[in-house]
Amino acid sequence: MVSPRIAFLDVDGTLIDSGEVIADSTIDAVQTARANGHLVYLSTGRASVEIYPVISDIGFDGAVSAGGGFAQIGDELVIERTMPAAAVARMVDFYEASGFDFYLQAFDELYPSPGVRDRFAAYFHSDAEQTVHTGGHGVAIADEHPALRAFADVRAYSFSGIAKSVFLGGDQTAYDRVAEALSDDFHVITGTIPHMGRGSGEVTLDGVNKGSTILQLLDRLGLPAASAIGIGDSTNDIEMLQVCGVGIAMGNATDAVKAHADEVTTAVLDDGVWNAFRRHGLI
CATH class of the missing domain: 3.30.1240.10 (Hypothetical Protein, Haloacid Dehalogenase-like Hydrolase; Chain: A; domain 2)
Structure with missing residues (x-):
């Protein structure tokens, strides 16, 4: 029995490609991982109103949004890091x-x-x-x-x-x-x-980013950072990759982002999320 994990998925370039298409394998990976008892959170630069139904309807346990400005557990807003x-x-x-x-x-x-x-x-x-x-x-x-x-x-x-x-x-x-x-x-x-x-x-x-908010959220959930998997492709994912127990860059990520990752999976429409989840036993 694999111990429960928590995964944080970026949206643009990770969950969906630049043409805003979501691979069937990505949907299957998220839904199967949750069915297997793991937590899957979005971690995106988008505001919550930019997480459209075709994305949210896949089913997630919560979200970090606005690049770390907000975090939700389910639909409950639990962290707000706004500007004066x-x-x-x-x-x-x-x-x-x-x-x-x-x-x-x-x-x-x-x-x-x-x-x-x-x-x-x-x-x-x-x-x-x-x-x-x-x-x-x-x-x-x-x-x-x-x-x-x-x-x-x-x-x-x-x-x-x-x-x-x-x-x-x-x-x-x-x-x-x-x-x-x-x-x-x-x-x-x-x-x-x-x-x-x-x-x-x-x-x-200053200090507000996906990684620092993920640490606050993990503390609230009572989960260690070692249990977390972060998957992303862009500059705003770097701190997330650094704080999670396993930081995974997409195959389509920039070289700068890959340099901060523990490993690299395949590209967004080449089963990147599915392969990462499979490798780490979530599915």
Whole structure:
């Protein structure tokens, strides 16, 4: 009998590919692991409102969202690591002065700047044109994507309850400019939107990331970090891979992320999650 484990799965590039397709084997891996008595949590840079039903309906025991800003056990919000209003205001002022598009993530709300929807419409259209899949479950296609409805809701920004921002710069110097301006108080990372590279990134409070929130959640659950498996592919997964007993990089992860992993599985649509779960006895 294998001792129960807890697995944390990134979403973009791990659970789903860039064309937002979920492999049948990934769904089977998650559902079989839970049936075998293991816990499976999402661990994503997305806010909870960006975890669409085709993802959540797979069935998970909880989630770390907004890059570590929030954590849920089941549907119960148990950890909130939000920014002071003054910090949010400072960040928004910098983005607006720099001409960057951006959006703010609260637990159950997104606050986009006016240009965000059009940027993402172009990204999704490009993915739909360039990606051909056989099998799997798609999140949505092109203008039907649920994110576009959220990003079209442009209104006054909230300065309370915000855990993270995502910035979208006009060129590849954006990350350097954000890091120079904000790194003294914030955790700034890049490379989370494949189309944009260093032209985009994420900002949380200093010390807030998936890894540090996972440690808080494990403490609340009474589980040791040694029992945890973290699987991811992107810059915002590095701390998760470091704190979990086993950190696994996807085959499609960047070399920088793979360097922080204990092992590498196959790619997202090449049974990557299924192979990782199988290797460690969850299925």
